[in-house]
């Protein structure tokens with residue numbers, strides 16, 4: 414509505430590009446140690462470490478291959494976390 418509203422800028426951990434937050438997919442590792450993807454519809458603010466990735470297959474494969482998610486979240490990803498991430502990533506593979 415208001416074009417002058419402050420737009421939060423985030424950086425993709427895959428390619429390093431900066432864009433408005435809403436153009437990214439957000440991954441959050443919650444306190445419960447669960448990976449949550451793009452819960453923008455969730456009004457409750459998720460607490461935990463978050464990273465942003467472009468809506469691009471290339472950026473997703475890049476972050477996974479180079480273990481950037483782990484490094485940026487400063488935690489290890491479980492097999493289940495990786496499955497969630499890979500399932501999501503494949504949506505971008507065309």
Ligand SMILES: [Zn+2]
Nearest residue numbers: 425428467472
């Ligand atoms: Zn990117």
